Amino acid sequence: MISVDKGFKATTVILRRAIATSLLVITVGVLAPSFSGFTPVYAADQDLGVYPPWSHGENNPVESRGLEFTVPEVDNLPDFHGNPINPRLSIFVGGNYFFAMAPLVQAFEKKHPDLKGKVYYETIPPGLLAEQIKHGGIITVGNMTWSVRADVYAAGLRRIDSTIKDGYATGPAIPYVTNTLAIMVPKGNPAQIATLNDLGKPGVRLVMPNPAFEGIGRQIKNSLAKAGGEELVRAVYETKVKNGETLLTHIHHRQSPLYLMQGKADAGITWQSEAIFQEQAGNPIGYVTIPDDQNAAGIYAVAMVKGAPHRAAGKKWIKFLQSPEAQEIFGHFGFKPYQGAVPQ
Numbered sequence: 494m495i496s497v498d499k500g501f502k503a504t505t506v507i508l509r510r511a512i513a514t515s516l517l518v519i520t521v522g523v524l525a526p527s528f529s530g531f532t533p534v535y536a537a538d539q540d541l542g543v544y545p546p547w548s549h550g551e552n553n554p555v556e557s558r559g560l561e562f563t564v565p566e567v568d569n570l571p572d573f574h575g576n577p578i579n580p581r582l583s584i585f586v587g588g589n590y591f592f593a594m595a596p597l598v599q600a601f602e603k604k605h606p607d608l609k610g611k612v613y614y615e616t617i618p619p620g621l622l623a624e625q626i627k628h629g630g631i632i633t634v635g636n637m638t639w640s641v642r643a644d645v646y647a648a649g650l651r652r653i654d655s656t657i658k659d660g661y662a663t664g665p666a667i668p669y670v671t672n673t674l675a676i677m678v679p680k681g682n683p684a685q686i687a688t689l690n691d692l693g694k695p696g697v698r699l700v701m702p703n704p705a706f707e708g709i710g711r712q713i714k715n716s717l718a719k720a721g722g723e724e725l726v727r728a729v730y731e732t733k734v735k736n737g738e739t740l741l742t743h744i745h746h747r748q749s750p751l752y753l754m755q756g757k758a759d760a761g762i763t764w765q766s767e768a769i770f771q772e773q774a775g776n777p778i779g780y781v782t783i784p785d786d787q788n789a790a791g792i793y794a795v796a797m798v799k800g801a802p803h804r805a806a807g808k809k810w811i812k813f814l815q816s817p818e819a820q821e822i823f824g825h826f827g828f829k830p831y832q833g834a835v836p837q
Contacts (some may be wrong), residue, residue, distance in 0.1 A: 552595045554602070556610035570634060571747065572616045573667030577641045580613035582806040585649040585798070587619035587708060588746040589672070589791075593768040596822050602811050608806060609746075613641060618744055619648030626661050626798060644807035647795040649708040654794075662796040669814045670828040672791045673783070674709075674716055675765035680777035684759035689720035689787060690761060693728035698738050699751040700761035701729060702745035709745065712789035713762045719760055719787045750778050764791065766826040768787065773826075792831060 555576045572588060586594065594614060595808025602609040615622065615632075623646075625632050630642040632668040646653065646662055654664040679685055683695060692699055717726045733739035734760055740758060749761045749770050760781075795814055801807050811821055818834035820830050 518722075527531050538722065540808050541831070551599075552591075554595075554598050554610060554612045554614075568635075572744065573637040574615070574638050574835055575613035575638050577613050579701070580655075580803075581608055581611035582613070582810060582819060583630075583641050583644045584614035584810060585622040585643040585646045586614060586616055587622065587652075587793075588744060588764060589709065590617075590795075590823070590826065590828070591616035591746055592774075593717075593822055593826055593828075597813075599824065600818050601810065603807075604813065605809055606756075610675075616642075616746075618702075618707045619652045620708065622646065622648065623652065623656055623661070626656070633831060642800070642802050643798045644801040644803045644812055645795055646798050647793065650792040650794040651711075653796050657796055660799065662798050664796060666794040666796045667811055667815070668794040668821045668831040668833065670793045670820070672764045672766055672793065672828055672832055673788050675714060675768050675783055676760050676781040677753060677763045677768045677771070678760045678779050679753045679756075680779050681780055682781065685737075686760045686781055689717055689762075691718075691727060691784060692762075693721060693725045693733075696738070697760065699729060699733060700740045700742060700745075700749050700758035701835045702749070702762070703728070703741040705744070705760075707745055709762075709764060709791065712791055714791040716762070716783060716787055719789075725794050750776060753778060764829055771823045793828075804836065 509784065546821060551572050552571075554574060564726075574594070577583075581769050584764075594616060598612050598614070602612070615625075617625075626643055626646060629640065631638065631640045642715065646656060648656075650666060650668055653662065656666045657666060657722060676686055676689070676692070678684070684691075686692070686697070691697060702709045702713065705812075714726050714730065717729055721728075729739060735816045737797040740752060742752075745761075746761060746767055749758075749763050750767075754777055755759065763780075765780065765782075771778035772780075797804065797807050797811070
């Protein structure tokens with residue numbers, strides 16, 4: 494039973510947050526045009542506590558930002574970076590390493606200063622990027638529709654091979670790093686999740702990537718099957734979905750940690766690199782290691798998009814991903830260099 498005092502305090506916190514958000518919206522409307530460099534998202538992130546400023550203002554590679562208008566839950570596009578109008582390099586990359594893109598782009602621009610401020614990139618799930626490519630680069634978010642023709646497409650090797658086979662990308666597919674799975678949990682692991690089999694227990698609430706368009710879904714199902722057979726796969730992705738104990742994400746690299754921090758879930762499987770990043774960012778997130786014999790590896794690959802408008806710049810990016818500078822950045826987040834043969 495919750496005491497009246499505790500309940501009052503909890504209600505007070507909720508009200509304060511609601512008022513802070515309302516004031517933020519009013520402030521944005523009144524003050525944003527008057528103060529250059531005012532970025533509402535940072536204040537809101539700190540007030541709400543569950544919308545961490547993952548980007549820290551560094552994931553936008555343009556040099557001139559003009560008016561900045563960002564309101565969490567209302568006007569917020571964290572997976573679209575840069576200026577879509579006349580970029581000189583457009584990168585579509587599966588969001589599994591959205592956190593590595595800012596340092597990667599910065600390092601790339603140092604090697605190619607002529608492209609500084611002219612890079613545009615998206616980090617939504619790879620299946621959705623493939624659909625955008627099939628639609629000629631057109632995408633709609635809320636009431637805004639824009640079009641960007643991708644130069645390069647980076648995702649899991651299987652997805653890249655499929656896109657080449659379908660005629661939307663040109664080979665070869667170039668692998669460059671690998672990754673493994675982990676169980677992401679709130680800091681302190683309050684549900685005491687220790688193994689993959691714990692995820693199938695009744696009452697354990699999960700947030701899981703949707704296999705329909707998130708490439709990680711295939712590896713997760715393979716990993717669950719290794720640990721508990723098809724029964725565990727059905728428990729996580731069928732039984733718990735039906736009874737509401739599994740939330741399926743639309744964009745797991747954003748939603749999974751958010752739902753865990755909001756208390757909507759007890760655990761969820763993600764790439765280990767994403768959990769490592771959340772810890773490094775200081776967010777209240779931890780992870781449980783999955784044994785090698787139950788784990789599944791992902792191979793990340795990249796290819797040129799058919800009809801890429803900036804082929805020369807795209808080739809420079811592909812070469813850069815294999816460079817020691819890029820590999821060092823990936824390694825900071827737990828990625829491993831790809832050790833197999835790389836097609837030429």
